[in-house]
Amino acid sequence: MNSETRILIVDDELVVRESLKHWFEEDGYNVEVSEDAFNVLQILQPDKWDIMLVDIKMPKMSGLELLERVKAIDPECIVVIITAYASVPTAVEALKNGAFDYVTKPIDPEELSHLIAKAVKHKNLKNENISLKARIEEMINLGDLVGESLEMKKVFELIHIVAPQDTTVMIRGESGTGKELIARAIHLNSPRKYYPIIAVNCGALAESILESELFGHEKGAFTGAQYKRKGKIEMADGGTLFLDEVGTLSPKMQVDLLRVIESKQFNRVGGNDVVKVNFRLISATNEPLEKLVENGKFREDLYYRLNVFAINVPALRERRTDIPILANFFVNKFSRLMNKPNKSISKDAMEVLNNYNWPGNVRELENAIERAMVVGTLPEIQVENLPFRIENTKGMLDSLEDSERLHIKKILEKYDWNVTRAAAALEIDRVTLYNKMRKYDFRKE
Amino acid sequence: MKQKAVLILFSFTNSYTNSSTTNNILDLLSRTFPFEWEIVDADFNSKDFYSHPRKQYHSTKILEQALEKYSDNFEKILVLTDYDLFVPVLTFVFGEAQLKGKAAIVSTFRLHQEFYGLLYNEKLFFERLQKEILHELGHTFGLIHCKDWFCVMHASANIDEIDMKSDHFCNICGKFIVD
């Protein structure tokens, strides 16, 4: 519960204190405010507050000094620095002195909610007193990247090697194998972790939209552009740009992208100003890029720019020893999320899971377990609780497209053809879902 | 007799919607919240809320003025505006409400597709507007953000999160909506 998290806001500006307090109260947190660092130090004891938001610039005592003194009294307290844009270098300094993170005023609401979620998670992990190793793994958000097979160990090793370097990485693997999780793990273990990782799914968007999505546009660049907009490349400045499904890029976009990678600068759509950027590039694809290069569909120079360090993620059926480990991992995860007593998987059900072909890979397994947890009433997950397709195909080969088509249709029906909800359930965006509906010629019956 | 509530249109031009929008909103309000809803045009002075450097309007100040002018006669106050809203510490807000209080405000500025460089979509726009209205008024009934992704009281820090949730209260949150 959020109400168990105690937040203190220290800022000399009344309006900042009040608006932040109000924001956190809507999230149900227990919030207090103070305008004076000295007062805070007088009443501070270990474990009095979980999270402290501290303005870096205050008249009597600077945020940096307060940070140091707070850490001396309560090293566990999570301190987030609030800074004006001009003071960012000082805020970076604060990170070295034990600040958890910093935010720049005015704060983007999305950034603030992510940051606080991260801080609360961090605090809860500490409270659960789990082992240091597990804590680090949570911090780098390996999350659902689970596996003990040789194939996965190799992947983890590659992540470990490449993360701290600034090398361009290409992740290859079927959909549902967790390519985005790997990109995030690399980012979070790199020196760029204090900057954002921005993900763009190149396959989900039409060329004209993708162009303004990546490069941004100036006001009036095209009909409907009523407002200047930052592109994803610009948002990734300092951090990591993750381009998924690069194999689908049009020839024009390939040229544009190559130019940015080589020059580290670009123009917004409809603009002449040169925007300089500094980002690390991670791309992903499940297409045979080498073939596309051979057929002239993908530029060779771009291919070499992207494919500097390759990580191949095995399909789930190529690492079957991980199936029971993953299945149990997801059972635990959903027990926790659904607040249910821990279930186990019956011998028969496990056999079905072990023999199935998993065209949708880890994501499909995760969805299957989630469903089984919802529909099953016994303490053991039974074969009947598994999705019909898995239960019936027992090891039979299904083409990826067949199962995708069936699965999407089923989910659409489940959500009464509400595309937004179906897309959310499928964990894809609406545009992707629309494209797939068009591809399979689906219409509401 | 039902208590009275007021819908205040503050530079709400209907420019992104058809003419029946305000009627649809009144319908939604009367269906969802047990009050006698009236509609008025705001007699606010925009200059009081405008920030030149930010080119945005300070939502907290608008709420203050709305309360000053309307709280004697109305139990709930909802302001609708096309202006882009902010509170000083954040880059923008979709809306603002007094937690367990009387007044709420919702801006349409970031709810239409054109803002994101996409094609006009009236239906989607109206869905988003409905959700934001229910959400902000929900706060005035003391509701805090709900963990249920489909509940309209789920927090949304960007437009995708507004689209993800449904346009109604979950069973638990719904119990709070009484007079």
Ligand SMILES: [Zn+2]
């Ligand atoms: Zn809210």
Ligand SMILES: [Zn+2]
């Ligand atoms: Zn709820």
